[in-house]
Amino acid sequence: MISLIQSNYSSVGFGSGLAVGGAGFVLQNRGGGFSFEANSPNALAGRKRPLHTIIPAFMEKGDTRIAFGIMGGWNQAQAHAQFVSNIVDFGMNMQAALDVPRFSKETFAGCDVNIESRIPEGTRKELAAMGHQIVMRGDFSSTRMGAGQAVQRDFKTGVNSGASDPRKDGAAVSELRPVPAVRPTGKK
16 A cells, blocks of 8 residues: 655646656756745755645554545645544544545634534534634535545455545556466366
C-alpha cells in the first residue's frame, strides 16, 4: 500500500514551470514557501523544508490497514481529521467517510468557516449563533474542501477495497481475483 499526494504546488505556471528534458514531468515549486526573512520559521537555510500541506496518510486497526490522501491545500489536515473521525467515531466505510459534507477553516484569524451546503440548516444556525461566520460553499466543493482517495486491506480475510471522492474525477475500480484454470480430466 502507498499513500501519495502529487502536487506541483503553484497552479500559476504549473509548478515551477520547468520540465525535466525527456522525462515527461514538471518540477514542483515548494521552495516558494521559503522566506528571505532571517527570523521567519520558513527562513531559507540548509537542512530545512518550507511549510507545506502534503500529508499522505495511513491508519490501522488490528489486521486492517487504510492508505489515504485528501489533497486541498490548507484543508488537507482538516479533511484528514474529518475522514478519520468519520471512520473511527461514526463507523462509516471509506466511501461514506469521503462523501459526507465537510467544513474548512482557511484563515488563522477570525471566526469564518467554509461549510458545504449539504450541512443541515439547523447546524449552520447553531454555529452562527456561537459567533461563526458561515461561508457557504457548493454541495461538493473540491476547491475549498479538497478531494481524496483511499484503499483498504483486511489482511485477515485478504479483501481489498477502495473509495474515491465525488468532489474530483477518479474512481475506485475493483480488480477481479484470478480464476484458476480448469484442466480437462480426459473423461467424456
